[in-house]
Amino acid sequence: MSTTEPPPVGATPSTRPSLSEPPSASALPSATAAPPPPASPSAFALSREQREWSARLRALGSERLRPHAESGDPGRVNRPLLRELGELGLLGHAVPGARSEERVSALDLCLLREALAYSCPQAETALALQGLGAGPVADVGTPEQRARWLPEVAAGRAVAAFALSEPGAGSDAAALALRAEPEPESGAGPGGGGGGGGEHAARRWRLSGRKTWISNAPEADFYTVFARTGEGPGSRGVSAFLVPADRPGLTGEPLDMLAPHALGTLTFDAVPVTGADLLGAPGQGFSVAMRTLNLFRPSVGAFAVGMAQAALDASLQHAAERPAFGGVLRDLQSVSHQLAEMATRTEAARLLVYAAAGAYDASTGTGADVARRAAMAKLMATETAQYVVDTAVQIHGAAALQRGHLLEHLYREVRAPRIYEGASEVQRSLIAKELYRTRPPRTGRPHTKESPT
Numbered sequence: 001m002s003t004t005e006p007p008p009v010g011a012t013p014s015t016r017p018s019l020s021e022p023p024s025a026s027a028l029p030s031a032t033a034a035p036p037p038p039a040s041p042s043a044f045a046l047s048r049e050q051r052e053w054s055a056r057l058r059a060l061g062s063e064r065l066r067p068h069a070e071s072g073d074p075g076r077v078n079r080p081l082l083r084e085l086g087e088l089g090l091l092g093h094a095v096p097g098a099r100s101e102e103r104v105s106a107l108d109l110c111l112l113r114e115a116l117a118y119s120c121p122q123a124e125t126a127l128a129l130q131g132l133g134a135g136p137v138a139d140v141g142t143p144e145q146r147a148r149w150l151p152e153v154a155a156g157r158a159v160a161a162f163a164l165s166e167p168g169a170g171s172d173a174a175a176l177a178l179r180a181e182p183e184p185e186s187g188a189g190p191g192g193g194g195g196g197g198g199e200h201a202a203r204r205w206r207l208s209g210r211k212t213w214i215s216n217a218p219e220a221d222f223y224t225v226f227a228r229t230g231e232g233p234g235s236r237g238v239s240a241f242l243v244p245a246d247r248p249g250l251t252g253e254p255l256d257m258l259a260p261h262a263l264g265t266l267t268f269d270a271v272p273v274t275g276a277d278l279l280g281a282p283g284q285g286f287s288v289a290m291r292t293l294n295l296f297r298p299s300v301g302a303f304a305v306g307m308a309q310a311a312l313d314a315s316l317q318h319a320a321e322r323p324a325f326g327g328v329l330r331d332l333q334s335v336s337h338q339l340a341e342m343a344t345r346t347e348a349a350r351l352l353v354y355a356a357a358g359a360y361d362a363s364t365g366t367g368a369d370v371a372r373r374a375a376m377a378k379l380m381a382t383e384t385a386q387y388v389v390d391t392a393v394q395i396h397g398a399a400a401l402q403r404g405h406l407l408e409h410l411y412r413e414v415r416a417p418r419i420y421e422g423a424s425e426v427q428r429s430l431i432a433k434e435l436y437r438t439r440p441p442r443t444g445r446p447h448t449k450e451s452p453t
């Protein structure tokens, strides 16, 4: 790829992070900056192409996407914004199977989410939700399901949603209660094997129950719905269904959130589904959900890193301009140390995110290492972004709290990622579980206190 003639922005940068390419101090140039700065060899860094791609994405976020974001209705699905994301070819990076590649590159997805989070968080969120909702379709959908929905989702013409959480099952998602009751005449009892359609095509169920906190609900065009079919206890009795929004008995209500986010509840009143709507085999739904989350978790971290970088850059500028005590704010040592801490933590989070995405891309997308790294990246990045945005508010003073200020927006926006797709505490439990699994306790003599003599 030539560095003088940039590829279309939707095109994937062809290289992976390299150990020989120069890193930049801030890793990604700003939307308006020229080429990425050179730096010393030997440190881990993105390739030049990747950094240039990120810079173009940031610029697109502010020039092409922000106008759509700002003219949308806060808290509602923004279809013109989605169509623009589709026309720019960006949704294809979040929707597996929509481009020629079968798999999404987790690292490209992270670069994309980080860049858009920096310049247009609404576009970032809209893009991520398309990927999350369509992930299971791409993963285990039948050829008919994939052909019907994936091109539409990637073009931004169809809106997808991922419906796992329920009023009684959030962090403990395996406790979900939405029932898929077999219709007597279908002869459908608990059973396994096969995917959607095929041997299960003649089976029929009725979905009854509630989902809540579902992004894009109730405006999505289809929902990936996780329901209890009862093949086994807990997670082993969950199946995934692709439910088009126009199915009879499916209704929903929007919810008003701290940061405007298209999100709502869904009520299923005996919604009919058949074997042709299954996503994967009966009883396999929970692992389908977890595989999708493994791909998206590091990229939630990338979203957080993008917001942290935006807060840091705003703080650097403000601290350089704000008169204080005969100089400017940044002359105060405590402020300069805050800025240094914000930059260091943001860079550390970024590297963890890229490493987790790299591990995903180098694997089959499953496995303990992928899950552990994804959890670490999401945990570190979302907690870091909260710290950085809060510190940025402190550096800005009252101005940051005025409605419409960038930091007022980020302060509200940064809170939710510490809760969704696995709260921070859940990530810690997941990391600890993997640590214990690889280091089982020693058998034999229990640990005894040694005598000092």
Ligand SMILES: Cc1cc2nc3c(=O)[nH]c(=O)nc-3n(C[C@H](O)[C@H](O)[C@H](O)COP(=O)(O)OP(=O)(O)OC[C@H]3O[C@@H](n4cnc5c(N)ncnc54)[C@H](O)[C@@H]3O)c2cc1C
Residues within 6 Å of the ligand: 161, 162, 163, 164, 165, 169, 170, 171, 172, 212, 213, 214, 215, 216, 257, 261, 263, 416, 419, 420, 421, 422, 423, 424, 425, 426, 429
């Ligand atoms: C903006 C937003 C968008 C969302 N989008 C979607 C979506 O598209 N689809 C979807 O299915 N869901 C979505 N959710 C729901 C989200 O996944 C849940 O909020 C999340 O799983 C946590 O569940 P809960 O809110 O019920 O909290 P609870 O499960 O009740 O947990 C509350 C708190 O208890 C603590 N806790 C919980 N479990 C543990 C544990 N094991 N160890 C220690 N402490 C623990 C944590 O502090 C946690 O924050 C979204 C949520 C938000 C805020």
